[in-house]
Amino acid sequence: MVTAAVAANxxxxxxxxxxxxxxxTGHTVRASYGSTGKLYAQIRHGxxxxxxxxxxxxxxxxxxxxxxxxxxxxxxxxxxxxxLWSREDNRLSDPESFLTSASGPRIAIGNxxxxxxxxxxxxxFDHLELLETVRPRLVSGDSIAQTFQxxxxxxxxxxxxxxxxxxxxxxTGGSAWLVPESLHSPITQQAQLLKRGKNNAAAAAFLAFxxxxxxxxxxxxxxxxxxxxxxx
Amino acid sequence: xxxxxxxxxxxxxxxxxxxxxxxxxxxPIAWWLARSRHWARQPISALVALPLVLPPTVLGFYLLIxxxxxxAIGQLTERLGIGLLPFTFEGLVVASxxxxxxxxxxxxxxxxxxxxxxxxxxxxxLRASPRDRFFSxxxxxxxxxxxxxxxxxxxxxxxEFGVVLMIGGNIPGETKVLSVAxxxxxEALEYTQAHWLSAGMLLFSFVVLVxxxxxxxxxxxxxxx
Numbered sequence: 001m002v003t004a005a006v007a008a009n010x011x012x013x014x015x016x017x018x019x020x021x022x023x024x025t026g027h028t029v030r031a032s033y034g035s036t037g038k039l040y041a042q043i044r045h046g047x048x049x050x051x052x053x054x055x056x057x058x059x060x061x062x063x064x065x066x067x068x069x070x071x072x073x074x075x076x077x078x079x080x081x082x083x084l085w086s087r088e089d090n091r092l093s094d095p096e097s098f099l100t101s102a103s104g105p106r107i108a109i110g111n112x113x114x115x116x117x118x119x120x121x122x123x124x125f126d127h128l129e130l131l132e133t134v135r136p137r138l139v140s141g142d143s144i145a146q147t148f149q150x151x152x153x154x155x156x157x158x159x160x161x162x163x164x165x166x167x168x169x170x171x172t173g174g175s176a177w178l179v180p181e182s183l184h185s186p187i188t189q190q191a192q193l194l195k196r197g198k199n200n201a202a203a204a205a206f207l208a209f210x211x212x213x214x215x216x217x218x219x220x221x222x223x224x225x226x227x228x229x230x231x232x
Numbered sequence: 233x234x235x236x237x238x239x240x241x242x243x244x245x246x247x248x249x250x251x252x253x254x255x256x257x258x259x260p261i262a263w264w265l266a267r268s269r270h271w272a273r274q275p276i277s278a279l280v281a282l283p284l285v286l287p288p289t290v291l292g293f294y295l296l297i298x299x300x301x302x303x304a305i306g307q308l309t310e311r312l313g314i315g316l317l318p319f320t321f322e323g324l325v326v327a328s329x330x331x332x333x334x335x336x337x338x339x340x341x342x343x344x345x346x347x348x349x350x351x352x353x354x355x356x357x358l359r360a361s362p363r364d365r366f367f368s369x370x371x372x373x374x375x376x377x378x379x380x381x382x383x384x385x386x387x388x389x390x391x392e393f394g395v396v397l398m399i400g401g402n403i404p405g406e407t408k409v410l411s412v413a414x415x416x417x418x419e420a421l422e423y424t425q426a427h428w429l430s431a432g433m434l435l436f437s438f439v440v441l442v443x444x445x446x447x448x449x450x451x452x453x454x455x456x457x
Contacts, residue, residue, distance in 0.1 A: 114419050
């Protein structure tokens, strides 16, 4: 069995990959979802995970330095895309004017301390020099999943979430602004083998599976970019 | 004000307002539950006790839906021009009133139950109006109950976490109460700040409970809660 700590934005895709992997290999996967920062803290304190699918590069790098991540196993499994999303039609037809009004509806972001998509959102505000204007409108979700839920229930007027989450949302309507990648640093989502999974064949198999062409096609379809692998 | 003190002040404000509101709302409910023989007494008692057994996530989830733009209360508040309650301090007050309701009602109900009917009848024969009887007989006799209710409600609201996490949105000065601030610090591995706030909470809760127990002991010898 593989135990996987998975960044919340990747939930929907992971839920597709798990049965596929289990069917192919006969191994089983137990996935836990949360913000990258929270999962990182848990791994640092000995949480029983074999692999880590983070939403950034920084945490896996730190785990590797601190000895909880196995050196040389890190790779980018997905490049995330940030999207400003609202469930109201036409709300975001002019995203700049939506963001620049100080009195508009609430904007949900991921908690920048723990959610990499929240950091990306803060970078966007910084870049557009809007941070002080929008600050009173900001609410932050514990993970990007909670951020999405704030928007999906309509309690926040719009929110900065992952493109994959919007794609996985199975209801019609709404409006979105795909944030230009020039406005924030890349959301490089890295996976790695953890110390606990070092001798676990299933964990290694899962990471190899994650690198395969077939899986990368699924990941791309769900709203991420992927990198070519040396094994191609 | 530093973010830490801001969270402390916000938490005290939330607990204070909630306690005051609940004493007003909870007293008639507790009185009715203690005195009525209506068939609805049991279902209402159960309803009042629900927050004791429900996970805060259930409460938070329903509040998010009910107070949101699709919910009955959300539509009402929007029509009244108040806007939506989630992510506001007022929203936390509403949530806390529901969440802490049993901590007000149950001690009061127990206190009212122990009041001897003879005393009330005696007061009535002395021509005390029902209002008079309530304020000059019931309230003084139920004083330990009121004290317990107020302290438990206050302390329980201070310890509220799950519901706030679900409908608060972590806004400094508005919804970022102590428990959420601690959670935030722990998640970000900021253990120094987490330690300060947590130790403060621990000490505070201990002092509150010790004072409650000793006060109750003094007010009503032999009855220890």
